[in-house]
Amino acid sequence: MDLSRAKTVLIAAFFILNLFLLYQIWVEDGRDNPVLFGQKEEVSRLEAALQQANLSLETTLPRGGMRAAYLVVMPWQPDLEEVALNFWQLLANKDGEETLLPDDLQVIRENNDHNITICRFGSYEMLLLKEGSLLLRHAFRGLTREKLGITVDELIKRVPFLQDFVYDYKAEEEEKVVLYYRQDYEGFPLYAGYLQFSHQEEPDGDIYLYRLEPLGFAEQQREVIPPSTALWRFLETYTARDEVPTAIVEFSLGYYSEEYDAQRWEIAPVWRIRLRNGEIYYINAFTGYREN
Amino acid sequence: MIERLKIVLLVGLILLSLYLTYILWFGSPYLEEGVLPRYKFAFFTPLPTPDALLPPTAVVLQRQGTEEIILFRRGTREFDRIWQAAYEFLQRKLPGALGERPGEKEIEEILQEVSFELLFRFNPPLPESFLWNRGAFPEELHTIRLFSSGGKNYALLEGKEKVLYCWIDQEEIELEEILSAAAINDAPTAEKLLQSFVLQVMHPLDGNREVAIVVPLSKNEKDEDEGENRADTNSGDGVHGEVKEDASEAGPKAEDASDPVPEDKDGAAPAIKSEAEPVSADEKEDESIPPANEFIEYWAITVHSNIYIPNLLEASELYLTQEELPGKELVSAFFLDPAMARRIEERDGAIYFTDGKKGLRLYAGGAVEYTAPGLEVSSNRLSYSSALLEAAENQCLYGGWPASAFLEKREKTAGGYRFFWRSYARGLPLVTEVSSCEMLVNDEGMPYYRRNFYVFSRDMGEQLPFPHYSDALFQVINLHRELFPNQEATLLALEPVYRVIPDVTGARAVPAWAVHFAETGRIFLHWQTMEPL
Known part of the structure; x- marks a missing residue:
């Protein structure tokens, strides 16, 4: 047995394995799924919840793991x-x-x-x-x-x-x-x-x-909640209008607040969920509360 | 050398693969190491003891054989002492006492023999569970009477029903101790208003109006006293508010009067002269008839409930400031993670914090308002006593238990219990347009809270006595004569208060008589000028 050759083979094998693992991690981060081995279950639960709410997802959820700060206006x-x-x-x-x-x-x-x-x-x-x-x-x-x-x-x-x-x-x-x-x-x-x-x-x-x-922007940056969490929060409070099926056509991060008669105020980042029927919902990207 | 490098590289790759597997299995580490969000569970003040949570509105002491009534008013040292002593006494004695539900007649009989009586009145009612654990169906107590009679001690607890607790031991000394604890000598005496009386108002031509209280006699007394006990209704001594027995000689004119005359509960007609009439020469001979250059009018007053008025009350105008609470601590108390509460600076100087579910507004003047609409319920299941305890805890958590404020009102609604507090200064309530503090409590929590207490700052003048209440009563009648067409009035409440008048820098508290006739509503009269405030 050539020990040197064996080492080379093992190095190559582990190198390939590590590449594979890195790829998997990158894919999972992109899907914003915190747990790999619960992924399928999680996705199927989300799909079931969407179906129950007469909704379909016609857009890809953006990447999570972002940080943001309040915007002062x-x-x-x-x-x-x-x-x-x-x-x-x-x-x-x-x-x-x-x-x-x-x-x-x-x-x-x-x-x-x-x-x-x-x-x-x-x-x-x-x-x-x-x-x-x-x-x-x-x-x-x-x-x-x-x-x-x-x-x-x-x-x-x-x-x-x-x-x-x-x-x-x-x-x-x-x-x-x-x-x-x-x-x-x-x-x-x-x-x-x-x-x-x-x-x-x-x-x-x-x-x-x-x-x-x-x-x-305010000084302190914080991690925003993942889009999947925002979607869950949205589904918890959403009631379909007239039970007519519709679709989520946009899911994006931005800043939203009501119109205040005030001197200045802080605006929280929100996940905006726009439906095909024209309805728009804002989910606070820090707290997960619905803003409108 | 190469072989060594290979070993190092292999080991490195093995370790990396282990780490990546761990990451893939358990997820990435958090981007930021945040501390677990939690409420800053720091009370502004300690929780109040149960006796301080809902003290009585008034404590009245009456000894047998003397007409003297002692009134302990909220916010005074004597009041605190006597209530604390009585509370501890009741807590100790009630569990071992025999309880029975006597009839009104039986209670009357016992009360006739009492050597002294301590009366505690509660509004809002006191949950019986605050005193002792009676078991099922605790009452909401409106009145507690403590008295001794025939060597026995009694506590009469009045709620929906009256329960008399009695204990036979040598504890009468303890009751005396309660009295001595209150330093009765310092406490002011008071007058209990009669259930019905007549205001006799004399208008001499020199302009010095005199108002006196005239006591109607019952029919029996009237018969007995006829012809021998004619009280002078025109003493002319100028003592305002002197209570005079009988008005039988004012009566002849009243009998002639066309206006209906109210009868007191014994059926006796109070003496009323409905109009100012010139007095005849014959009448002049009678001492009880005023001289011709005066005219007298009479107003029948019916008192709706027991009203005690302190004697010799003095007061001065006070300068008040609004309570100031540290805003940062308040935000920390209300929000799980203060960083999640975004700040809105309003045009009126108020600062509003909200996390989308609840909002906290800190007004420039110091007032605090909190709303959490998500906690509103349509059918509250929280009991009164639990709501009261929760309200007290909230009060301590969100600004602190107010040192000189008392629970003034509670409203039971489908959405929970709404509690109102009012500030006091020098034993008198500070009457503002809205209550000093309001809180809604239900089984979900606290959906609404508003707090705006005034704090005594300094005196603005010398202490001056309140005029007799009869002057205040007539002043209100005189200002609104059109509302009393039959010269009859129903008095619902009468009390000395501080009327708070906000100004630019704070507020002024003006001593005032608060007169509440059923016909007029509540009217405040300046304690010196008697002008409406």
Whole structure:
């Protein structure tokens, strides 16, 4: 027996074994399954729970093991004249039908119990709620659906305070189409900030805007709960609407909070679960509690 | 050399394969070594003793053979001493005492022979289990009477039913000890309001109004006393609130009065003169008739419950500050892991912490509000005594047991027991628009908690006496005459209080008479100017 050769064979065998083990670990980490030997059982339990909830999973769950910190934000304090001017210039001048100068803009403000500020300019009506959400009514009067995309792209590109919004998804019904944009901060989706373009067949439509001013991340980073755990937490509280089966079409990590009438606040990372029927759920990625 | 390297490499690969197998089997180590999250189970204050948890609203001592009533008020040293002594005494004696359910007549007979009586009134009621373990169906006690009669000691516990406990031993000395423990000499005397009386208000032309209490006589007494015991209803001595026996001579006018005259429970009509009428020359000759340059009016007052009013009460305005609690400790107490509670700075200066399930709001002024909607239930199964104990524990855990506050009210709802506390200063309640503290407790926990105690800071002036309560009663009547068309009033409550008036830097506590007529609702009168607050 050649001992040296035996050693070489053993080295090769263990090297291959170690490669195999490393591969297995990498695969398991990707699936975010904490326990290898319970994997099949775990997956089948999750599938059964999804089925019971009339849900199917049409997206892959992202990798777990991430760390995140609270995001500190303050509400955006819009200058209504500036907002009106920006919308006016882009919406009223569409197709070059009319040329308007800033001096032509007349902003009429009304305060209703200090909760809503109404601002009228031209044929537009803008409502600013106390919490900071803004609604521009009749924004797309006379605009065909075909031209909606171009107009929206122009708005996002040219209006300074809309430039940190990125396309999120689209919801389409027979007579209505809604384009959803979300705020973005340092590569993280900020679901709490939204921009919606709602277009009807009339043709007309509204713009909804809620914007936050991110101040930065909190110092302490923590591990977020794995997507599978978030999915379990979601299934614990989910009730299917009208028992109609639907599917999870998006599962992503971002930041979400309700709209507060506050000076500044911390936003927790959330797992966003979006269903095909348009419902959206946010699961706190630290605590596992449902946020909405 | 190569062979050695091979051995080292082989050993390394074997060890690595073992480690990787371990990782694969048991999972990766945690990214961060967190400490196990746990509540910071640190009480702000120790748990109160059971006697401090729900002390009586008032303790009244009456000795036989003397009309003197001694009233021990909450928040005074004498009150604490007498209640603690009585509580320990009852805990010791009740288990060995014989209990029976006597009729009202029997109780009356025993009470007629008592040498002294100590009365403890509870609102909210005291769970009997706080005193002793009676076994099944413990009562919620509204009143406890301690007395000695015929060489025996008695404790009459009044809840839904009245149970009389009696023990025959030489323990009367112990009852006396309770009294001496209270340093009775320091305690203020009090007056018990009659079930019905008449306010006689004299308006002389010089403008110095005089109000007096006139006691109606029963029919028997009236017959006996007729013609020989005519009390002067117009003594003119200017002593406010003097209680005068009989108004039989005010009566002639009352008999003529068109307004209905209320009868007291014995059927006697109190003397009432419904309108100011000029007095005839004949009447002038009678001493009991006021001179012509005055007019008198009479108001029949029916008292709804037992009301004790302390005599010679003095008070001054107080300056109050709001209780300040350390915010960081509170957050640690409410949240399993404080780092999970995100912070929201509200525009009014309040700071709100929430983990998505529960929220804690710390107001800029010092108030605390906590909500946990997930703990609300539709049908609570927690008993009153357990809810009370849990509330006390929560109070100690979330800010501490308040030193000068007492449980004022409890509401039993389907969702649990709602408890309300109120602060006291110098033995008088600090009356605010809302109670100082509110807590909802059920078998799931504590869904709601609000705490906003005021703390005594300093006196704002000299101590001045309260005017007689009769002045306060008439002042309210005078301010709302239209609500008393028959010149009859039903008095529900009357007490001296501090009315809290918030200002920029804190709050001012103004001594006041709190007068509660059924016809008017509760009205606060400044203790010096008698103006409504």
